[in-house]
Amino acid sequence: QSVLTQPPSVSGAPGQRVTISCTGSSSNIGGGYDVHWYQQFPGTAPKLLIYGNRNRPSGVPDRFSGSKSGTSASLAITGLQAEDEADYYCQSYDSRSSGSEVFGGGTKLTVL
Amino acid sequence: QVQLQESGPGLVKPSQTLSLTCTVSGGSISSGDYFWSWIRQQPGKGLEWIGYIYYSGRTYDNPSLKSRVTLSVDTSKNQFSLKLSSVTAADTAVYYCARADYSSSSSRHDDWGQGTLVTVSS
Numbered sequence: 001q002s003v004l005t006q007p008p009s010v011s012g013a014p015g016q017r018v019t020i021s022c023t024g025s026s027s028n029i030g031g032g033y034d035v036h037w038y039q040q041f042p043g044t045a046p047k048l049l050i051y052g053n054r055n056r057p058s059g060v061p062d063r064f065s066g067s068k069s070g071t072s073a074s075l076a077i078t079g080l081q082a083e084d085e086a087d088y089y090c091q092s093y094d095s096r097s098s099g100s101e102v103f104g105g106g107t108k109l110t111v112l
Numbered sequence: 113q114v115q116l117q118e119s120g121p122g123l124v125k126p127s128q129t130l131s132l133t134c135t136v137s138g139g140s141i142s143s144g145d146y147f148w149s150w151i152r153q154q155p156g157k158g159l160e161w162i163g164y165i166y167y168s169g170r171t172y173d174n175p176s177l178k179s180r181v182t183l184s185v186d187t188s189k190n191q192f193s194l195k196l197s198s199v200t201a202a203d204t205a206v207y208y209c210a211r212a213d214y215s216s217s218s219s220r221h222d223d224w225g226q227g228t229l230v231t232v233s234s
Binding site for chain 1: 149158174175220
């Protein structure tokens with residue numbers, strides 16, 4: 001059971017907009033800790049997609065955007081493309097116990 | 113952008129210690145601007161943060177791993193290492209090393225190694 005909760009799967013047709021949620025609590029996202037998002041293709045390492053809730057590293061298309069409100073964060077992908085089919089993970093910090101970086105369980109995006 | 117490369121045995125026996133090293137190139141571990149992380153992914157599962165180390169040797173690790181983790185750094189070789197003791201089949205995973213930028217309230221992992229599969233089996 002991950003500290004950050006993501007839907008196991010989402011899907012959308014090419015050109016559509018999809019969102020992936022990441023729900024936490026007052027000890028992580030709700031406590032003001034930043035959320036980062038990663039994209040992972042099968043057999044490869046994750047790649048940083050969004051950092052600091054809403055910032056894109058150089059080279060990431062502006063079709064990808066992030067937001068955060070309260071104890072949740074979201075990743076939105078507009079103009080869905082077949083190449084976006086991948087697993088997506090959110091990550092934040094949890095202050096319980098002695099503190100720990102924590103990941104969501106991951107969401108599989110299927111482009112129909 | 114730095115390059116990170118994991119190395120170590122791909123097969124470890126139950127109850128033994130898993131040992132991995134990450135070699136960093138294209139940047140210095142001693143720059144002081146980053147933590148150096150270990151993250152793992154069990155087959156078909158999500159990502160799990162194991163811990164990170166600063167170039168000074170200060171470490172932070174995941175409490176859920178119950179003190180089985182030892183992290184170390186060798187700045188002369190630009191490497192950092194992971195030891196995980198008393199392994200079981202549940203420790204079978206792809207192990208990634210990554211660079212963690214701690215400039216925000218949670219560390220973002222902006223560069224990753226390719227990952228190495230470690231299997232725990234007799």
